[in-house]
Every structure is written in structure tokens, then in C-alpha cells.
Amino acid sequence: MPKVKMPRKSTLVDMTAMCDVAFLLLTFFMLATKFKPDEPVTVVTPSSINTQLLPDSDVILLTIDKGGRVFFSMDGQSKRKKMIEDLNSQFKLGLDTKEMNNFILGASVGTDLKDLKSYLSLSAEARKKSGLEKGIPTDSSNNELSSWIEYARAAQDNNPKLKYCIKADNGTPYPVIKQILDTFKDKKIQKLNLVTNLETPPVGSAAALAQEGKPAK
Amino acid sequence: MAEMDTSSSGGKGKHQGTKSKKLSTRVDMTPMVDLGFLLITFFMLTTTMSKPKTMDLVMPKDTEREEEQNKVKESTALTILLGKKDQVYYYEGLAQDPNASANPDFFKATNFANKNGIRDVIIKKRDAVAQMRNAKGEPEDVVVIIKADNDATYKNFVDILDEMAINRIQRYATVDISDQDKQWIKQTETANGVQ
Numbered sequence A: 001m002p003k004v005k006m007p008r009k010s011t012l013v014d015m016t017a018m019c020d021v022a023f024l025l026l027t028f029f030m031l032a033t034k035f036k037p038d039e040p041v042t043v044v045t046p047s048s049i050n051t052q053l054l055p056d057s058d059v060i061l062l063t064i065d066k067g068g069r070v071f072f073s074m075d076g077q078s079k080r081k082k083m084i085e086d087l088n089s090q091f092k093l094g095l096d097t098k099e100m101n102n103f104i105l106g107a108s109v110g111t112d113l114k115d116l117k118s119y120l121s122l123s124a125e126a127r128k129k130s131g132l133e134k135g136i137p138t139d140s141s142n143n144e145l146s147s148w149i150e151y152a153r154a155a156q157d158n159n160p161k162l163k164y165c166i167k168a169d170n171g172t173p174y175p176v177i178k179q180i181l182d183t184f185k186d187k188k189i190q191k192l193n194l195v196t197n198l199e200t201p202p203v204g205s206a207a208a209l210a211q212e213g214k215p216a217k
Numbered sequence B: 001m002a003e004m005d006t007s008s009s010g011g012k013g014k015h016q017g018t019k020s021k022k023l024s025t026r027v028d029m030t031p032m033v034d035l036g037f038l039l040i041t042f043f044m045l046t047t048t049m050s051k052p053k054t055m056d057l058v059m060p061k062d063t064e065r066e067e068e069q070n071k072v073k074e075s076t077a078l079t080i081l082l083g084k085k086d087q088v089y090y091y092e093g094l095a096q097d098p099n100a101s102a103n104p105d106f107f108k109a110t111n112f113a114n115k116n117g118i119r120d121v122i123i124k125k126r127d128a129v130a131q132m133r134n135a136k137g138e139p140e141d142v143v144v145i146i147k148a149d150n151d152a153t154y155k156n157f158v159d160i161l162d163e164m165a166i167n168r169i170q171r172y173a174t175v176d177i178s179d180q181d182k183q184w185i186k187q188t189e190t191a192n193g194v195q
Helices: A016-032 A077-091 A097-105 A116-120 A124-130 A144-155 A174-186 A206-213 B030-046 B062-071 B118-131 B154-166 B179-192
Strands: A059-064 A070-074 A163-168 A191-198 B053-058 B077-082 B088-092 B108-110 B143-148 B171-175
Touching (some): A059 A144, A077 A144, A097 A116, A163 A174, A191 B154, A206 B154, B053 B154, B108 B118
Parallel strands (some): B077 B143
Antiparallel strands (some): B077 B088, B088 B108
């Protein structure tokens, strides 16, 4: 019986496949990541036990900061384009293409209509310094918020799926919220969504029991 | 890859017929993989998969609200008022009876605490009302009237709506605060020393 020498296998592993997987995942995450446009204000929302998701599209979002300044934002660049064109022609704002593009590609805006031109000509950082970010006026004598909502609805083609979301800070004074709710009420919009963080229902409460009784969705 | 032989063989080498070693074309991929996974983890951590949640708020029409208001019975109603400093005030009924408030225990203060806070008040009232029977012999439903004072914050407002969801109160309405309510809140604040 001659000895059969088993050739010793090298311990080196071929890393090529691993590398492929890594880069595949990398490209996926790179493409799937959407960087949020910078919001002009940071808002800490209260938490609630609701589990309904905030939809990605067909949303009109009002952001309200601690000081009660109201900012408006909407999804969809083509819709935003239509909206700013309408606003421009209706209120004779005299916006040029660059300013319009700033609105179309930008995030939330919050200023008087009369200052909109100078506001949109600035970059996001310059806006903060300019003192123009006073928020959209909501008082009953000069309720520009209602025109914003009106034009946004028109730009959204009265989409039945359209949702009106309110994202306000914990410390926002209630009268400001009430003013906004009343504005919506005047517009005959009765279904709103308040953006909140998730918290678990307290143990033993009716909602918790109902959740346990039902299979988790 | 692109390496030059810098060993000083000084011309003697070519006579010795030493073959230069052929370098392997295999590249060590390990650092490359490391980099790949580093980037993956970065993108994985920065990608937010969880989205903010929303709470539904349905506002009744003004005209409807008047009728609703009239349909609410004193016995099934609980009025909750939101004041400053996260204080909550409540009384049973709608305070339409001016004599009701003569009772010193009528108007009470509490807070959003998990224990002995407004939640227990709501549960107690809900269960008490569930014992009642209406004209048809069906159990009554509690109706919660929410009134927020001007000093209340949005957080209080969401918290109280959340309490409605937590305790599964079907019927509730947000109503404008009356001057009478404001006066009671002021009196209670001074009595309790809430600045």
C-alpha cells in the first residue's frame, strides 16, 4: 500500500464572491437612500399609540415650530411646479425661473406671500439669517394659509387620496393649532392627520388589551 | 503590479541567469471587502426604514356640532380642560347647571400621570356610564368634551387625544373653551399655586 499523499488545501479563501455581495448591497443602499431635504426648523413631535403610517406621496404637510411659525410643504415636483406657477400668476409675485426652481426642489417654505420672491431667491442657510422666516400668516385678518391650502389642492387635482398632515412641536401653543384647525374647518376639510412618534399603549389599558386580543397586524 | 526591480544587482546578475520571480496576479481582496462592508453599514444605519406615524383627527362640522352638543346628556358627559404647565382639569357633566359648580368638589385638577392621573378619571367615568341604561335599555356611551385653554400646548392636546385612543373612547369632541371655564381654571390655579 503506497502512501497516498493528500495535498494540503490552502487556507486562503477566495474573497471575490464576498466582495461582489458587499458591493451589490452597497449599491442597493446607495440607490435606496433618499436624503431628506433640509427642513427649516426642527420639530419634536409628541408620541401617541397610533400605528398608522405617514404616507410618502399625496401629502400636504404643515410644520409648526415651537414659536408657532407655520411652514408649508408638499410632495411631487410637478405638482409643486404647477402650484408655484399658479401662485405667481394669481398674486403677481414676479418670480423668475430660478426662484421657481428653488421652490420646486426645495423643502418647506414659511413666509408672507409678499416676501416670497426675496425668500425664494435665498439659499436655505441665508433664509434663516434673513429674518424672512416668519412663518405663513394664519390670523383671521390675513389668512394666507388658506390660500396655500387652496392652491395646493388645485395643484394636486383634488386627488381623493390627498392627506393633510400637521407636524407640530411639543411646545407649540394651542391657540396656533386651533387657528390652523379652524382654517381647515372653513375649507370643509374635516379629516386631518397629526404626525406623532410611536409609543406602546400602557399595560392593562383598553387599547393594549384590544391589541393583545387581536393578532398582530 | 507596477513594481520596478530596484535591487542593485549591478550588472552581475544577468550572467548568473537568475530568473525574476513571476508575481502572482491575485490581489488580496480583504481590504476591499472591508471597505465594502463599512460603507454598507453606514448606509444601513443612515437609512431610516421606520417612518413617522400619524394620528387621525376628524373634526365635526360646526352645524353638526350644535346638534351633537344638545344630544349629550349631563349624566354621560365628562368635560376635560387643558391648562398651563401640563395641568388637566375636569368635571362631570357639561356645567350647564349653574348650581352644580356650587359644590366645592365639582371642579378638580389632575395631570397626565399614568397612575391617578386623567386616565384613571376617564376609565372610572367610562365604566360608571357603561352601567347606565338609556331609554332603549342599551348601555350608555360616555361623551368626553375636550376644551383647551390658551396656555395649553400642542403636546397636551395630542396627549389627551391619545388618552381617548388608549381608553377606546368612541365619542369625544374638541370644543371652544367658555369664559366660565377659564374663570374656574384661574381660581384653581391660584388655589393650587400654579404659576
